Amino acid sequence: MKSPDEKGRTKQSSRTSSGRASYVDESERDLPLKAQMRRLFWTMGCTTSLDVKLRAYITGEQRATGPQEFTDLDVLSIGFSPSGKPHLTLADCKTARARAVERMFWLRGVSEFFVADEAFMVRSNAVPAAARTLSTRLGVGVVDPDDLRSLAKTYHSPVDLEGPLRCLFDVDSIRRHMENMSGLDRKLDSLVDFVRFDYWVYEPFRNLTQVIAHLAEAAPALNPGHPRHLGVFFQTAWQYAFALARATYSIRTSRMAEIPIAVESYVAGGELALREKAQLGILLHKAGISVDPRSGILPPYVEQLTELVTRVINKPAETGEILRYAEFLATAVVVGESATVAAAFGSANVRPVAAKLLADVCGFLVTAAGLRPEFRAAARARLVADLTGGAETGALSMVGIAGRAPSPLVPSEQANPAQLILPPSDRE
Amino acid sequence: MEAYDFGLRCQDVNSGLRNFDATSPTLSPLKQTRLVGMAADLAALVRETELISNMSALESVAAQELDIPPTSFDSVLGVLEEVGFVELTRTSRNQITGLTSEVPHYRNLYITLGECWRNRLPSQLEEELVCIVNRLASGPIPRETLGELGVDTSDVPRLLDLGTRTQLIQTVSGIDGAILYSPFTAFENPKVLSDLAEKHGNDQLLSEFDGLRRKQGLAVTPDRFPLLYDAVGRGLLLAPSVELPNGIVQAFATLPYTLDRGLLKGEKPILDKALAVVACIRCGEEFGGYSNLPSPVFAIDKLLREGVLAPHSSSARQYLLMRNKGVVAYGKDTMPWGSWIVPTLIDTADNRRALQIARDLITLGEPMVGRDSQGARELLASDARYVTPMKTVAKNRPRLAHQEPEYAKIMAAVMGWGAL
Numbered sequence: 013m014k015s016p017d018e019k020g021r022t023k024q025s026s027r028t029s030s031g032r033a034s035y036v037d038e039s040e041r042d043l044p045l046k047a048q049m050r051r052l053f054w055t056m057g058c059t060t061s062l063d064v065k066l067r068a069y070i071t072g073e074q075r076a077t078g079p080q081e082f083t084d085l086d087v088l089s090i091g092f093s094p095s096g097k098p099h100l101t102l103a104d105c106k107t108a109r110a111r112a113v114e115r116m117f118w119l120r121g122v123s124e125f126f127v128a129d130e131a132f133m134v135r136s137n138a139v140p141a142a143a144r145t146l147s148t149r150l151g152v153g154v155v156d157p158d159d160l161r162s163l164a165k166t167y168h169s170p171v172d173l174e175g176p177l178r179c180l181f182d183v184d185s186i187r188r189h190m191e192n193m194s195g196l197d198r199k200l201d202s203l204v205d206f207v208r209f210d211y212w213v214y215e216p217f218r219n220l221t222q223v224i225a226h227l228a229e230a231a232p233a234l235n236p237g238h239p240r241h242l243g244v245f246f247q248t249a250w251q252y253a254f255a256l257a258r259a260t261y262s263i264r265t266s267r268m269a270e271i272p273i274a275v276e277s278y279v280a281g282g283e284l285a286l287r288e289k290a291q292l293g294i295l296l297h298k299a300g301i302s303v304d305p306r307s308g309i310l311p312p313y314v315e316q317l318t319e320l321v322t323r324v325i326n327k328p329a330e331t332g333e334i335l336r337y338a339e340f341l342a343t344a345v346v347v348g349e350s351a352t353v354a355a356a357f358g359s360a361n362v363r364p365v366a367a368k369l370l371a372d373v374c375g376f377l378v379t380a381a382g383l384r385p386e387f388r389a390a391a392r393a394r395l396v397a398d399l400t401g402g403a404e405t406g407a408l409s410m411v412g413i414a415g416r417a418p419s420p421l422v423p424s425e426q427a428n429p430a431q432l433i434l435p436p437s438d439r440e
Numbered sequence: 441m442e443a444y445d446f447g448l449r450c451q452d453v454n455s456g457l458r459n460f461d462a463t464s465p466t467l468s469p470l471k472q473t474r475l476v477g478m479a480a481d482l483a484a485l486v487r488e489t490e491l492i493s494n495m496s497a498l499e500s501v502a503a504q505e506l507d508i509p510p511t512s513f514d515s516v517l518g519v520l521e522e523v524g525f526v527e528l529t530r531t532s533r534n535q536i537t538g539l540t541s542e543v544p545h546y547r548n549l550y551i552t553l554g555e556c557w558r559n560r561l562p563s564q565l566e567e568e569l570v571c572i573v574n575r576l577a578s579g580p581i582p583r584e585t586l587g588e589l590g591v592d593t594s595d596v597p598r599l600l601d602l603g604t605r606t607q608l609i610q611t612v613s614g615i616d617g618a619i620l621y622s623p624f625t626a627f628e629n630p631k632v633l634s635d636l637a638e639k640h641g642n643d644q645l646l647s648e649f650d651g652l653r654r655k656q657g658l659a660v661t662p663d664r665f666p667l668l669y670d671a672v673g674r675g676l677l678l679a680p681s682v683e684l685p686n687g688i689v690q691a692f693a694t695l696p697y698t699l700d701r702g703l704l705k706g707e708k709p710i711l712d713k714a715l716a717v718v719a720c721i722r723c724g725e726e727f728g729g730y731s732n733l734p735s736p737v738f739a740i741d742k743l744l745r746e747g748v749l750a751p752h753s754s755s756a757r758q759y760l761l762m763r764n765k766g767v768v769a770y771g772k773d774t775m776p777w778g779s780w781i782v783p784t785l786i787d788t789a790d791n792r793r794a795l796q797i798a799r800d801l802i803t804l805g806e807p808m809v810g811r812d813s814q815g816a817r818e819l820l821a822s823d824a825r826y827v828t829p830m831k832t833v834a835k836n837r838p839r840l841a842h843q844e845p846e847y848a849k850i851m852a853a854v855m856g857w858g859a860l
């Protein structure tokens with residue numbers, strides 16, 4: 013993360029914000045530390061995002077109108093409470109020795125700004141005793157190399173992180189994934205800027221429509237045959253899944269019995285905003301602009317979105333895995349890792365429902381944003397093809413997935429209906 | 441008829457034919473209708489199951505529970521794939537190995553299937569039969585009025601022969617001719633129908649049953665609804681009664697139409713409870729005493745959601761029938777000095793089901809139980825936690841899907857869902 017003492021570098025970074033040049037050089041030294049924290053968070057069962065950049069669009073200054081970057085978050089980890097509330101954890105990863113205490117105060121402010129639940133200051137060398145003293149008072153954890161090793165020993169991932177998932181923790185792969193957002197077709201600039209910056213500063217409800225709007229703008233230039241474009245697509249799928257997770261939590265805790273109304277209200281920005289827009293629609297209609305007073309005030313895909321929200325909200329235990337699968341795919345397609353989600357997470361641990369729901373998210377994005385249908389096919393090939401018996405690629409057979417696929421020797425009429433699909437762990 | 445009705449009645453026709461020999465040549469004129477009806481049943485079955493990899497097991501469940509012949513199974517899947525309700529995984533040899541479910545929860549299943557049915561160009565006989573089944577869902581009709589439904593008079597004998605042999609149409613004969621009614625209608629004693637038609641005339645029969653269909657739980661009085669009043673008196677219609685503020689006992693007539701035959705027989709107590717709810721709620725709506733219920737649906741929703749209704753001075757009188765049927769208990773007034781009773785839901789599965797049926801009757805005109813393949817779904821060991829009745833928003837007609845293109849971008853920007 014950049015603090016005020018790194019002002020010069022911050023300015024340089026904001027000049028390259030349109031994605032035309034590499035932005036990863038300045039954080040190169042800290043990358044191994046970020047990779048280690050990402051691994052730790054994964055063993056905790058969380059999903060992560062590295063180098064989350066926060067910026068705002070500044071107006072009113074004669075020479076500086078335009079986007080300006082505030083700071084960035086080295087590692088953002090997201091977990092979920094049983095009720096689906098996102099639990100956000102920040103990790104500030106630095107190899108520099110200086111100013112550890114000041115950084116803790118700064119990190120406290122950043123986590124307040126980002127409404128994070130926890131924050132850790134992670135260092136590659138010993139930290140001053142004063143920092144540890146402040147830790148409890150400020151609510152900022154302190155992790156030096158010894159702490160990190162000890163922490164890592166206390167968490168054990170049921171998923172094999174050394175197989176295909178290794179690309180998430182390998183420094184070269186992480187670098188390639190980060191660089192994926194640089195040097196793309198200029199027609200994708202708006203989408204790239206949104207994915208890298210704006211997504212993180214918009215109010216959460218806006219992202220349910222903004223992701224689609226930016227994807228739709230970029231649709232003509234997005235090529236599903238291009239691994240880098242596919243990486244951008246899965247990155248947006250991750251972001252959309254997170255936006256959905258926030259929406260479903262809001263709906264679950266506010267209006268669970270009336271999901272269609274709750275979705276409309278959430279998308280509009282609240283009950284009051286919905287009424288304001290309805291009034292605006294009526295005024296526009298009176299002014300001669302044809303607008304349906306009911307459907308015109310919401311995006312045309314709101315009914316499909318309601319279906320998607322309903323599917324996700326009905327399976328609260330899957331939310332975290334949906335995001336982890338998207339995170340894996342966003343990196344895997346860029347670095348050439350060809351394993352399916354089932355193969356990467358292993359037969360004993362893959363959650364078919366989560367994979368299917370992510371396929372639904374991808375399918376929805378394709379439909380709502382008017383992307384080429386091959387994006388949908390690519391997502392299904394990685395997510396559900398082998399989980400529904402299409403294991404011709406040899407990635408994983410259904411016997412391996414559920415452990416109880418019917419024997420070809422057993423006549424179909426003897427098949428036990430209760431064996432149909434899901435392993436017991438998927439039942440809620 | 442609209443696409444919604446076509447889709448809905450395809451399921452009715454298929455449901456009526458379930459116990460019929462699937463290979464009978466009698467059924468060959470109804471091929472498209474049965475296919476779409478089976479698709480509706482299968483859609484309900486797989487809706488809550490996100491993905492299926494054991495197709496042989498699904499085929500077994502479909503055959504055993506939904507009476508979908510294995511020979512038709514792939515065709516039914518083809519219909520669901522065509523309308524986008526499932527996505528099939530196939531091998532390179534085009535063998536289906538699994539599916540993922542995309543069956544909507546809120547977008548209307550029946551509109552989509554109804555459109556599909558029309559696109560498949562059903563035979564004239566199918567169209568006419570579906571039309572008759574749809575009309576009979578509203579109540580009985582005299583045979584001679586079939587022509588008014590658009591049925592070709594030359595097809596009537598064949599349709600009636602087909603309808604009665606397949607038991608999709610029931611008839612009672614009287615001096616003035618035959619009266620047709622649906623086997624899914626909960627008539628207590630259908631033989632009375634011809635007597636009523638004879639006494640009150642066919643026009644009265646049609647208009648009063650139409651009124652009943654439009655408002656389940658109709659307060660029938662001898663002056664406003666003489667035929668229905670008579671029908672209640674003769675035991676044709678189910679009509680629980682509630683005491684009004686003036687002491688008169690008022691009958692609230694209902695005519696349930698349901699595919700769930702169990703509801704009319706073995707589970708009749710649940711239907712009785714549902715009708716009691718309808719009567720009490722309608723009483724509150726029209727004869728509330730100090731004040732009337734503003735919305736009958738809100739009252740049912742509140743009971744389902746919160747388990748209690750706000751008390752008032754007439755609560756004890758108004759909800760007596762629900763209490764006697766074991767749907768609610770009378771709780772104590774929450775105010776220490778108060779003496780009103782608080783209607784409190786006795787929270788059992790049967791009571792919740794009864795409330796849901798009552799809600800469907802009031803909002804849609806017919807209960808939706810029996811359309812969602814519930815029993816078969818349980819066999820699938822679905823992991824669903826939140827099951828929305830397939831049709832609670834059934835009458836939501838599709839909204840304007842597309843705005844005029846020239847304003848689309850303006851509207852996106854104005855309403856905040858365009859790119860910022």
